Amino acid sequence: MFLLIGILLGLTAIYSVINERYLHLQSAIGLMLLALLTSLVLAVVSLTMHVDSISWLRALVEKLDISETLLNGVLCFMLFAGSAGVQIKSLEDKKWVILSLAIGSTLIACVLTGFLLSTVLGWFGVTLALTYALVFGALISPTDPIAALAILKAAGLPKPLEATINGESLFNDGVGVVLFTMALAFVGGSTQPTLSDAVLLFLREVLGGIGLGLIVGYITHFMLLRTNDFGTVLLITLATVTLGYAIALEIDVSGPIAMVVAGLFVGNLTAPRVAEDVRTPIRIFWKGIDDTLNSLLFVMMGFIVIFVHNLAIAPLGLSIAVAILVCLVARTISVYIPLALLTSSNVLKADAFSMTRLFTWAGLRGGLALALALSLPESPEKALIVNMTFGVVAFSILVQGSTIGKLFSPEYLKGILKD
Template identity: 40%
Template sequence: MTLFQTVTILIVLTALGGYLNHRLLHLPPTIGLMAIALVSSLTLVALGETGVVEVHKYARFVPSIDFGDLVFHGFLAFLLFAGALHVDLADLYKVKWTVTILSTLGTIISTFVIGALFWCAAHSFGYDLRFIYALLFGALISPTDPIAVLGIIKKAGAPKDQETRITGESLFNDGVGAVIFLTILDIATGRSEPSIASVLWFFVQEALGGIALGWFLGWVVFQLFRKIDDYQVEVLLSIALCMGSYALADAIRMSGPIAVVVAGLFLGNSGRKPALSVPTQDYLGTFWQLIDEILNSLLFLLIGLEILAIKETGTYLILGLVGIACVLIGRGISVLIPIRIMSFVVSFPRGTITLLTWGGLRGALSIALAFLLPQGHQRELILTTTYIVVIFSILVQGLTFGPLLRKIVPLTEDN
């Protein structure tokens, strides 16, 4: 199957799924599409088990898509840039310490807590899971996925400070989580020595290097914006900044996700009003909003279809359900500790820990990281568990976050 045919199938399925969701389900677009794809995939699997349909013919289509590469070297750059472009830097600055500590210390705590809990759970089910692979699961599942979070939090109508905390953390902790995951993966596969100095240097090079590169490239494009007034050229420059910052960071061993987020933040705040005319601002905003919605729809459709790529079931599914509890406990602890520490100098509305814990959705990023693991039974175990956690996160947490928010918001307003 050619690339054009593959893209055509995905676009057609996305369009049909979006239409059905709009007419029948009335769910948030991303959740509705994933639910439709998930039900369709499960139906195919059930029909295949009964012999009614030769499901292997359909199952070959999904594994033909390199999900990890598609996310990391395709969708992620555009979705992070579009999300960062619409974040108000002034609002983000007000919660800078919360976002910074949660996306760094919180992600590290979550990695080790979830890893330890999952390792104990796996061994209790009789699986010989190496502890370092349990840590890999903790690292890949710890980041709250910005692709999932941004679309759902906006629809929920969260107070501005809470929305900024959740979205700001999700924009940055995916880059931190990816750095932690790749560091542990290098150690697990023997590509690097597990010394503290090498780990710290890798983290500094990836994270701080990504921040510096994104800020510099954003400033360069801002200077170009100031000298012209042509929306077509300026939209093209924004695409070049998005793709160029991510690709260059990736090529020189810096964090592409962090670089593209910082570039988007710079352009969306320093570059929009002083450098762009009002019509160009409208064109730019509309273009990136459309890109965000289309790619989000495609990605969540793929998440629903990915069940066809899972080869192991049985007790793997049971362990996946236990994995949900491990992730929620780990997320709660990773939020509770930093918030309690910061509460001595920063005041938080009541309900902050609950909202941050339940609003920490997992999505395509976690699945993409799981696909990077070496082939073997440990990979299949982690991939299956990751998929189950992501499905629960988006369908259950995503659909119930709004009601939970409406229950807590009156408390926060009274505080």
């Protein structure tokens, strides 16, 4: 395992240098593109020269187990690090917009994606039961706009819009995991859950995650204010993430939501009261953790192409194309509905259509979707779902991510908000 992690870190470092010196792409896009090209070149060599040049790569991805690694490892660190760096004041003015998008939009997108996908695939003779289509809708609905945000900020993205995009992505990861758990219960359970069961599960996961996050955040706050030693502070924050997430898994509440809440608590209430000579290096450490894990994640996503299999080329390409189109349509509708309601009630002063266009194209999908797809129990539908998930994620990062800077000018971005 140590060797595999070393290989992954080494490849990520090499790709980062190549991207910085020659490609000049946004980091996430460049890393995934290079990893994807490596996978494809090795696959072509294996097929044309009858040389097994890809077995080591398959072993690398399988032994690292991206699903387990991300869901029960990397994700908790990334969410804590990301939320600890967000100022609550920047989210406060747009709290209703953020909550509407993180909960309402994610829920609408999940249901709409499921129904549209099952229907449209059926038109082309590809069968996917509605229950499995809803599972796909749940795992693909959360957004990961890291690449888009970096490009948009360079183009002059207004701070309120940046805070809204950031806030939505922080919370919809947790909501997406909860919806995925609920959808999976309808697929795999021996007894079908009722609507009330689903609502209770949703409330337990969300409210339980918020409650646990507040408790963990307060305990961390209490301990951090009683030490000025950098090493001790570092240990406390690492224990906060690992132990807090482990407890969430044990008591069946949302770990992602708990980590976001704990990160916001510590970053906004505790950090300002910690000594400057400790606070600065801790922030640098966690930013480094966030950047490194994001880089590793995008490289791992590029390697997942070797698992796109088990389907004939024609149905595979058709299914991916349908999934991409359905996801874009569902994202557009699911964003426009809450934004239109908020603007009509004067809660939000903005051009709802322009804002929807931005949030649709900036709504990239990331590693969480792939990890959830790969975590599905073995079934005839799993291969199709993994293939479609990879297609949507790759399209969103490589196509949407690389074109967003050209589609949205500084003037367009500044004209979205009216206040």
